[in-house]
Amino acid sequence: MELVIRDLFAEDIDRGFLxxxxxxxxxxxxxxxxxxxxxxxxxxxxxxxxxxxxxxVVGTASLLVEQKFIHGGGAVGxxxxxxxxxxxxxxxxxxxxxxxxxTQARQRGCYKxxxxxxxxxxxxxxxxxFRHHDACLRIDL
Amino acid sequence: MELVIRDLFAEDIDRGFLxxxxxxxxxxxxxxxxxxxxxxxxxxxxxxxxxxxxxxVVGTASLLVEQKFIHGGGAVGxxxxxxxxxxxxxxxxxxxxxxxxxTQARQRGCYKxxxxxxxxxxxxxxxxxFRHHDACLRIDL
Numbered sequence: 001m002e003l004v005i006r007d008l009f010a011e012d013i014d015r016g017f018l019x020x021x022x023x024x025x026x027x028x029x030x031x032x033x034x035x036x037x038x039x040x041x042x043x044x045x046x047x048x049x050x051x052x053x054x055x056x057v058v059g060t061a062s063l064l065v066e067q068k069f070i071h072g073g074g075a076v077g078x079x080x081x082x083x084x085x086x087x088x089x090x091x092x093x094x095x096x097x098x099x100x101x102x103t104q105a106r107q108r109g110c111y112k113x114x115x116x117x118x119x120x121x122x123x124x125x126x127x128x129x130f131r132h133h134d135a136c137l138r139i140d141l
Numbered sequence: 142m143e144l145v146i147r148d149l150f151a152e153d154i155d156r157g158f159l160x161x162x163x164x165x166x167x168x169x170x171x172x173x174x175x176x177x178x179x180x181x182x183x184x185x186x187x188x189x190x191x192x193x194x195x196x197x198v199v200g201t202a203s204l205l206v207e208q209k210f211i212h213g214g215g216a217v218g219x220x221x222x223x224x225x226x227x228x229x230x231x232x233x234x235x236x237x238x239x240x241x242x243x244t245q246a247r248q249r250g251c252y253k254x255x256x257x258x259x260x261x262x263x264x265x266x267x268x269x270x271f272r273h274h275d276a277c278l279r280i281d282l
Contacts, residue, residue, distance in 0.1 A: 021210055028213040037214040045185040046207065064207060066187065069162055070222060072169040073178040077282075078219070081211060106282045113282060114257065116275040125278045134257040136277035137266045141218075141247045141254060 001053050003093065005100045008048035008060070010035050016057035016085060017050060024083040049100055051084075051093050058088040061097040065108050077105030077113035098128060142194050144234065146241045149189040149201070151176050157198035157226060158191060165224040190241055192225075192234050199229040202238040206249050218246030218254035239269060 008017065014031040021027050029037065041048060051059035064078040079101050084093045105113045116136045117125060149158065155172040162168050170178065182189060182203075192200035205219040220242050225234045246254045257277050258266060 018210070025211040026213075027211055029210060033214060034210060037208055037210055040208045043186075044206070044208065064205065064219075065185070066205060066219075066221065067178055067181045067185065068222070069159070069170060069175060069178055070166040070168055072167075073174060080207065081209070102280065102282065110282055112279050114277060114279045116255065116257075116277050119276055122276050122278070128280070130278035130280045133277045133279035135260055135263050136255060136257050136274045137263070137271035138253050138255045138274035139243065139269070139271045141243065141251055 001091070003058075003096060004052045005049055005096060006052070008038065008050045010038060012050055012052075012057050013038065015055055017060060020050075020057050020060055020085040021081065021083050023086050023089075024081060046080075047104065049097060049104070051097055053088070057085070059084040059093040059097050061101045063101050063104055065105065065110060071111065074111045075109050077101070077108070077110035079105075079113055079115040082115075094124070095128065098125075142232070144199075144237060145193045146190055146237060147193070149179065149191045151179055153191055153193075153198050154179065156196055158201060161191075161198050161201055161226040162222065162224050164227050164230075165222060187221075188245065190238060190245070192238055194229070198226070200225040200234040200238050202242045204242050204245055206246065206251060212252065215252045216250050218242070218249070218251035220246075220254055220256040223256075235265065236269065239266075 013034045018027050018034055047063040049061050050057045061082040062080040066076045068074050068076055114133055154175045159168050159175055188204040190202050191198045202223040203221040207217045209215050243254055
């Protein structure tokens with residue numbers, strides 16, 4: 001398998017992208033609806049990366065770059081929605097995607113990257129050099 | 142004190158906005174630089190709210206609305222950089238700002254709002270209806 005990681009294109013959406021995301025959570029989007037979502041994300045600057053085996057999407061990760069007023073106007077990267085297709089797990093694709101995202105965040109001037117993850121994934125991220133940060137809270141609307 | 146909460150305007154920046162943010166972290170931005178940061182934030186859709194006592198900024202909170210592919214293309218709100226000026230703390234301004242942010246997130250179709258906070262602020266957010274979520278990790282670049 002020769003893995004390529006690059007930005008998501010609209011054409012990737014029905015080449016395994018939505019199926020890959022179901023490894024993370026339910027998707028419930030038809031490809032046409034997903035293209036509209038993709039356009040909204042592009043407008044707000046959300047960066048979506050994909051890992052490809054040939055022309056098949058086998059992994060994805062996203063990056064939001066948040067420009068802060070604090071810390072001298074520094075930028076913070078938020079890693080979101082890291083997913084690897086069930087048929088392709090445990091082959092280093094998640095690690096490659098997160099490393100790609102960190103490189104992109106660094107190039108965009110981020111001084112740190114943060115992410116929220118299930119407890120079961122903490123060891124994976126600690127091995128990559130992440131450390132525990134603040135508490136993470138949620139409220140349903 | 143009659144508190145008004147509204148969107149940040151560029152004119153607010155040297156009316157206590159940067160001083161208020163120093164309650165949260167170092168800022169190290171001159172007002173002119175902060176205006177440039179504000180413009181970058183507007184372009185990427187980051188919403189910045191301020192609480193005003195007259196024309197003086199005494200509190201702030203920010204909201205990023207992240208359009209997801211998962212959960213049927215739902216949106217997630219990220220609350221960031223909640224700060225109250227040291228002279229105005231313990232008067233309900235933080236609560237009013239977070240409630241305003243939640244209302245705005247609801248109006249923008251968010252199905253949940255998440256935030257990261259110092260451990261010392263967990264009781265404040267739990268009282269507002271938040272609950273513990275995933276782990277939060279960081280890496281410095």
